[in-house]
Amino acid sequence: MRTLPKGFIKSASTTTCLNAGFFDNKKKLYGIQFHPEVTHTKKGKKVLENFVLSICKAKKDWRIDSITENIISNIKQEVGKEHVVVGISGGVDSLVAATLIHRAIGSQTHAVFVDNGLMRKDEVGQVSSYLKKHGFKKLYVVDARKTFLNHLKSVDDPEQKRKIIGHTFIEVFEKAIRQELRQHSIKYLAQGTIYPDRIESASNSKTASKIKSHHNLTLPDKLGFKILEPIKDLYKDEVRKVGLSLGLPKELLYRHPFPGPGLAVRIVGEVTKDRLRILREADAVFIEELKKFGEYERIWQAFAALLPVKVVGVMGDARTYEYVIALRAVDSIDGMSADWHKMSAALLEKISSTIIGKVRGVNRVLYDITQKPPATIEYE
Amino acid sequence: MILILNFGSQFAHLIARRVRDLGVKAEIVPFNISATQIQKLDPSGIILSGGPASVLDKNSPRPDKRIFALGLPILGICYGHQVMVQMLKGKVIKGQYREFGKEILNISKLSNIFSSLSPKETV
Numbered sequence: 001m002r003t004l005p006k007g008f009i010k011s012a013s014t015t016t017c018l019n020a021g022f023f024d025n026k027k028k029l030y031g032i033q034f035h036p037e038v039t040h041t042k043k044g045k046k047v048l049e050n051f052v053l054s055i056c057k058a059k060k061d062w063r064i065d066s067i068t069e070n071i072i073s074n075i076k077q078e079v080g081k082e083h084v085v086v087g088i089s090g091g092v093d094s095l096v097a098a099t100l101i102h103r104a105i106g107s108q109t110h111a112v113f114v115d116n117g118l119m120r121k122d123e124v125g126q127v128s129s130y131l132k133k134h135g136f137k138k139l140y141v142v143d144a145r146k147t148f149l150n151h152l153k154s155v156d157d158p159e160q161k162r163k164i165i166g167h168t169f170i171e172v173f174e175k176a177i178r179q180e181l182r183q184h185s186i187k188y189l190a191q192g193t194i195y196p197d198r199i200e201s202a203s204n205s206k207t208a209s210k211i212k213s214h215h216n217l218t219l220p221d222k223l224g225f226k227i228l229e230p231i232k233d234l235y236k237d238e239v240r241k242v243g244l245s246l247g248l249p250k251e252l253l254y255r256h257p258f259p260g261p262g263l264a265v266r267i268v269g270e271v272t273k274d275r276l277r278i279l280r281e282a283d284a285v286f287i288e289e290l291k292k293f294g295e296y297e298r299i300w301q302a303f304a305a306l307l308p309v310k311v312v313g314v315m316g317d318a319r320t321y322e323y324v325i326a327l328r329a330v331d332s333i334d335g336m337s338a339d340w341h342k343m344s345a346a347l348l349e350k351i352s353s354t355i356i357g358k359v360r361g362v363n364r365v366l367y368d369i370t371q372k373p374p375a376t377i378e379y380e
Numbered sequence: 381m382i383l384i385l386n387f388g389s390q391f392a393h394l395i396a397r398r399v400r401d402l403g404v405k406a407e408i409v410p411f412n413i414s415a416t417q418i419q420k421l422d423p424s425g426i427i428l429s430g431g432p433a434s435v436l437d438k439n440s441p442r443p444d445k446r447i448f449a450l451g452l453p454i455l456g457i458c459y460g461h462q463v464m465v466q467m468l469k470g471k472v473i474k475g476q477y478r479e480f481g482k483e484i485l486n487i488s489k490l491s492n493i494f495s496s497l498s499p500k501e502t503v
Contacts, residue, residue, distance in 0.1 A: 005468035011489035014503070020485055022461075023492055028453035029468075030493050031461030034503035035430060037394040040482060041503045048398050050493045051455045056425030058382055060403035195396075199389050199408050235397055336390065 028055060039333055064241045068100070071230050071242070075104035082187035084228060085177060088113035088131070088139075089260070090123045092253055093192030093231060095131075096243040100230045101190055102136060103246065110138040110184065112176050114169060117145030117276065118262030121284035130252060140180045144172045149273060156269040156308075158380035165261045177223065189225035193232045194239060256301040257335070265380040269308035275323070278361040279306040282325045285358055289351045290329070299341050302329035304355075305379040313363030322363040325355060329367075330377055338372040381405040383423040385413065385443055387431030387459050395427055395457070415446035425453040428460025435462040435472050442467065455493065 004010060004022050012021030012032070020033040030051065036044030052058050079101075086098045088111050102109045111131060115124045128141050151168050155161055177186070231239050243253040263279055264271050283304040290296040305328060310321040332338035352365040368375075382399050384406055386392040392408045399406035407421070411428075418426070426447065433440040445467055448454065456464040462472050485503045487494050 003471035005465060005470035008465075008468075008470070009489065011492075011494060012485050012487045014483045014485055016483070020503075021487065021489075021494065022465075023489070025492060027448070028451075029448065029456075029464060030454070031456040031464050032493070033458060033461055034483070034485060035391070035394075035458060036503075037391065037398050037457070043497050043501050044503070045398060045401075046496055047493050048395070049402055050495055051427075051453065052382055052399055052402055052404055052425065054495070055453045055492060056382065058404040058424035062400050062403050062405045195408075196389075196393055199386065199393065235393075235400070237397075238400070 030055075064238065064245050067234070067238070068242050068245045071100050072104045075101055075228070075230055079105055079108070079188060079228070081108070083108045083110060083184045084188040084190050085110045085112060085181060085186050085225075086190035086228075087111075087173060088127065089192070090119050090127050091192070091258060092236075092243065092255065093194055093239055095127060095192075095252060096239050096246070096248065097190055097192040097230050098131070098136075099134075099243070099246050099248060101228070102134075106135075107137060109136070110181055110186065111136055111140070112173060112180070113139065113141045114172050114176070115141060115143050115145060116148045116165065116169065116172075116262065118148060118165070118264045118271075120258065120263070120287075121280045127252065130249070140176060142172055142176045144168070147172060149271070149276075152264065152271045154270060158265060161264050161271065161380070162261050165264060174223070186223075187226060188228040189223070190228040190230065193229045195233055195235050198232060254297070256296075256299070256303070258303075259378055265378060266303060266305040267308070268305065268379055274361065275306055275308075278323060278359055279304060279325075281359040282306070282355050282362060282365075285355050286327055286351055289347070289354060293347055293350075295341075295343055295347065298331075299329050300332040300335070300338065301377055302327075302341070304328075311364055315363070320363050322361055324364045324366060325359075325362050326366045326368050326379070327351065328377065328379075330372065332372075332377075335377065338377055340367075340369045340371060381407060381421070381423045382425050382427060383413075383418060383421060384408045384427045384429055385411045385460070387411050387429045387433065387441055387463075391430040391457070395429055399427075411441050411443055413444065415444045415450055418444075418447060418450065418452075423452065425455070428454065428456040428463060430458035430460060433459060435459070435466045 004019055007024045008022045010019050010022050014020045017033050023030045035041060036047040084101055086101055088094050088098055098111050113128055128139060131139050148168050151164050155164060240253045259265055263276060267275050267279055286304050290302055305326045307324040307326055309324055311324055313320040313322060329341040330338040331341050348367055355362060355365050382404055384392050384395050386408050396406040396408055466472050482502055485501045487497055487499050490497060
């Protein structure tokens with residue numbers, strides 16, 4: 001930055017940037033050549049606060065309880081007496097979206113939960129029993145575990161796996177709607193799209209509405225549904241807070257992020273029934289131990305992955321050739337960059353020996369100590 | 381409500397989250413939203429986000445220039461700050477060093493956006 005426009009006054013500099021800050025108080029224009037929004041900028045929050053509250057005098061009306069109330073009354077208004085089908089994925093977003101809709105229109109809500117067999121241990125049971133207990137009379141849990149496994153047979157390319165899972169979901173979901181919900185005339189398909197899903201980068205210029213995944217693209221057209229997106233303006237942490245304000249249990253709301261294709265992309269290579277069993281059990285042991293030692297809440301994301309190699313071990317007098325389990329636990333603020341989580345050697349040892357002791361088919365446990373970047377958080 | 385003009389969505393999202401943490405509604409809109417549309421949305425202020433482009437590139441994104449005449453407070457961050465200088469007839473030159481990582485900010489005017497800060501801050 002060499003010359004400032006007329007009327008501007010320089011307010012800050014760095015060694016590399018002469019005009020790192022400037023302002024024109026009369027016109028209320030302010031410029032800064034650093035990022036106040038990133039976490040390592042210690043006083044960044046104060047700079048934004050000065051601008052937003054003192055200079056703009058913006059109203060402080062963004063409160064979770066009023067956001068929750070507004071969403072519920074908007075759903076009531078939009079939907080009226082029509083029926084809505086909402087897809088439950090097992091994740092936080094669709095759970096909160098479904099609960100909001102149910103709170104707004106009660107028995108006009110129909111929930112379809114496709115069990116693809118790729119979820120974490122007990123996830124289907126936990127989420128569906130919670131929903132049933134809380135008045136979801138029309139919850140259809142579709143057991144599609146075999147269908148997914150059949151379609152994934154002999155496929156080891158990650159992109160291919162993702163595609164197959166997406167397409168299989170559409171197939172199963174559509175069939176479920178046609179069969180189970182035939183007697184109701186459904187007008188809306190609800191989905192748990194959140195704010196970051198909708199905002200594209202500036203380079204794609206023409207902006208906004210992007211749709212979350214394949215099924216949402218084809219289903220509404222095929223079945224003539226309108227789309228309902230109750231949490232489309234919220235960030236993940238706000239979705240969780242709305243969930244809390246609705247009385248959803250913390251245990252369900254604060255689970256670590258989980259990818260859409262689930263355990264299928266945490267098994268490197270081909271997905272088989274046996275590999276799924278091993279990974280699901282190992283992951284459950286890992287998470288349980290972390291929770292027991294109060295470590296779970298300190299971690300952004302923790303999970304086990306299965307590497308498709310068999311290595312040698314020794315049990316009793318015999319050699320074994322079994323799978324390797326990689327444990328990943330990372331600290332992050334927003335998932336964009338991540339550091340591996342430092343935990344005590346004693347805890348790591350406890351986790352490792354419990355996995356080897358409890359899970360048949362594993363004889364080696366590794367702890368992943370790579371940062372993102374260069375590695376990603378997930379394995380595929 | 382604060383409007384964030386999106387010159388790079390990762391930056392825009394982080395800003396929106398911080399503003400919402402202050403209890404204020406923040407909406408992200410395309411960088412080329414018209415001044416008339418902005419008036420309709422009636423924000424208390426505008427933030428021009430950072431982004432990957434350089435204002436020295438011919439085809440780099442520009443906001444509607446009438447936004448600077450709306451009388452609304454505007455904060456330009458990084459790319460947003462350069463765009464503001466360029467469009468208000470200042471001069472931007474290519475920096476000798478790329479600006480990476482942490483730096484010490486020497487603040488000469490501890491008022492308005494810098495009030496309650498110290499003369500030296502890590503940014």
